[in-house]
Amino acid sequence: MFIDVAKISSQGQITVPVEIKKDLGLQNGDKVAFMKNPAGEYVLVNASRLTLSHAQKDFEGAAEQLDLENEEDLLALIKQTR
Numbered sequence: 001m002f003i004d005v006a007k008i009s010s011q012g013q014i015t016v017p018v019e020i021k022k023d024l025g026l027q028n029g030d031k032v033a034f035m036k037n038p039a040g041e042y043v044l045v046n047a048s049r050l051t052l053s054h055a056q057k058d059f060e061g062a063a064e065q066l067d068l069e070n071e072e073d074l075l076a077l078i079k080q081t082r
Contacts, residue, residue, distance in 0.1 A: 016044070024044070024045070024046045033045050
């Protein structure tokens with residue numbers, strides 16, 4: 001288990017420790033999300049990864065429903081839709 005501490009500035013900002021930034025794949029200017037888990041604890045996550053994860057779940061099974069077997073099929077569908 002890894003534990004680190006960050007201090008809240010007078011402006012309400014925190015500095016994410018370097019090791020946590022690396023683990024989350026965060027760069028300067030990236031956004032983070034604070035999520036409350038079922039135990040009532042808050043978890044800090046990379047907002048971009050969270051968004052991608054939700055998008056993947058939302059589109060799960062879409063390729064099969066649209067009979068897309070490969071990238072060429074997808075590109076053809078996009079071209080047809082445009």
